[in-house]
Structures are given as structure tokens and as C-alpha cells.
Amino acid sequence: MGHDADMEPGPFTPLRRPPGMPPAACLIWHPSYETGIERIDEQHRSLFALHGDFVHAVERGGSIHLLDSMARDLIRYADLHFHDEEEAMARFGYTGLDRHRTLHTGLRATVARLDRLPQERTSLLVVAEFVKLWMREHILVEDRDFARFVRSGAT
Ligand SMILES: [Fe+2]
Numbered sequence: 001m002g003h004d005a006d007m008e009p010g011p012f013t014p015l016r017r018p019p020g021m022p023p024a025a026c027l028i029w030h031p032s033y034e035t036g037i038e039r040i041d042e043q044h045r046s047l048f049a050l051h052g053d054f055v056h057a058v059e060r061g062g063s064i065h066l067l068d069s070m071a072r073d074l075i076r077y078a079d080l081h082f083h084d085e086e087e088a089m090a091r092f093g094y095t096g097l098d099r100h101r102t103l104h105t106g107l108r109a110t111v112a113r114l115d116r117l118p119q120e121r122t123s124l125l126v127v128a129e130f131v132k133l134w135m136r137e138h139i140l141v142e143d144r145d146f147a148r149f150v151r152s153g154a155t
């Protein structure tokens, strides 16, 4: 599948940030995130925006009702994105589809635990940080592996 040995997916292995990518509580778009597949890139940008809105709302002291509805929006959009991405993978006959689907399901299961967390801002920020790191690594390694697969078939 073309992963470098140090990029093999472990349970969670934080990536080194590519040069020029700023550290932040939110995900900030950077050319490294581009897969070159327009629909996927657009959805990733929207996920970054929803995640950023959520983090800012937590930091600004938004009501639990607001935070809850924002978290649900983020989860709903992530579900839509995962579904679209998996559908595109199936269409292209991507060999890593099953593995990729398992990764999506794993994040979904983790985020679903949000409901069971005490409704404290610190816990919400911890989950938001986990989602940020997960998305960063997932896009840079896994989604881009699919993009490479698509490109290699297109030549
Ligand atoms: Fe993905």
C-alpha cells in the first residue's frame, strides 16, 4: 500500500507536523492536506471549519445545549464524509477499503463516547484535541494513500 515503515498505522501514532504547518487547537488548512480529489478536499475543509467552530465555542463558554448541537453537527458531517469517501474508494476498487472503513468506524466509536463524558469543558477540549490529531494523521497518511492509488490508476 506504499506506506513507509514508520507510517504503519498503530493504535495511534502522532505524526510529526510537516514543515510550515502551525501548531494550533484547531485544524488549519495546509497544502499537505490536499488529496487532489476535489469533493474529498472540500469535505475535509468543512470538517476543519466545524471542528474549529466547536473548539471556539467551548473556549468562549458556549452553553452545553449549543456545544451538544455543534458536536452533533460535526459527527453528522463526519459520517457523511466517511460514507462518501468509502463510496469513492469502492468505485475506484481501492484495495485498502476494508482497512480504511475500520479506521473510520474506530473514530466514530470513540467520538460516540462523548455522550458518556462528564459535560465539562476540559473533557470536551480533550476530545476535540483527539479528533484534531486523528484527522490530521488520517488525512495525511490514509486519505492521501487513497489519492495516490487513484492517481496511479489514472496514468
Ligand atoms: Fe478517510
Ligand SMILES: [Fe+2]
Binding pocket: 040, 044, 081, 085, 139, 143
Ligand atoms: Fe477523509
